Amino acid sequence: MDYIELRSFDNYIEANIVLNMLRHSNINCHLKDEHIITIDPLLSPALGGMKLMVHHAHVERAWDLMDEAEQEYLKNIPCPVCHAHALKTVSVTKNHRCKLSALVSMLLNGHSVEVNKIYRCNNCGYDFKELPQQEL
Numbered sequence: 001m002d003y004i005e006l007r008s009f010d011n012y013i014e015a016n017i018v019l020n021m022l023r024h025s026n027i028n029c030h031l032k033d034e035h036i037i038t039i040d041p042l043l044s045p046a047l048g049g050m051k052l053m054v055h056h057a058h059v060e061r062a063w064d065l066m067d068e069a070e071q072e073y074l075k076n077i078p079c080p081v082c083h084a085h086a087l088k089t090v091s092v093t094k095n096h097r098c099k100l101s102a103l104v105s106m107l108l109n110g111h112s113v114e115v116n117k118i119y120r121c122n123n124c125g126y127d128f129k130e131l132p133q134q135e136l
């Protein structure tokens with residue numbers, strides 16, 4: 001068990017953006033089930049999406065890099081309620097109180113823990129689960 005599933009993606013483009021970003025930082029990682037999902041996207045939900053597999057020695061750094069990238073991304077998105085640019089993510093793990101214990105569990109058990117993320121506005125305190133759709 002050298003590689004650990006860090007998260008899964010339903011979206012091929014998003015998966016590759018994250019993969020390239022991590023590889024750029026010398027993280028040893030690859031996508032699992034990428035090939036079959038690209039051929040037949042309808043299979044994606046059945047397989048649980050494309051899985052981002054990260055070498056166990058790089059998991060913690062990969063996680064931090066993904067967090068940083070997300071915070072950067074959120075700076076560009078206004079709060080749907082008060083329109084302030086003050087969004088951040090809050091991780092809510094089901095069985096673990098903090099990110100570190102979730103990580104330890106991943107390393108010990110060799111499988112990922114379900115981490116739910118919510119978004120929170122620092123300005124008005126509004127919590128929401130899905131980012132508002134951006135008009136590009």
Ligand SMILES: [Zn+2]
Binds near residue numbers: 079121122
């Ligand atoms: Zn707000």
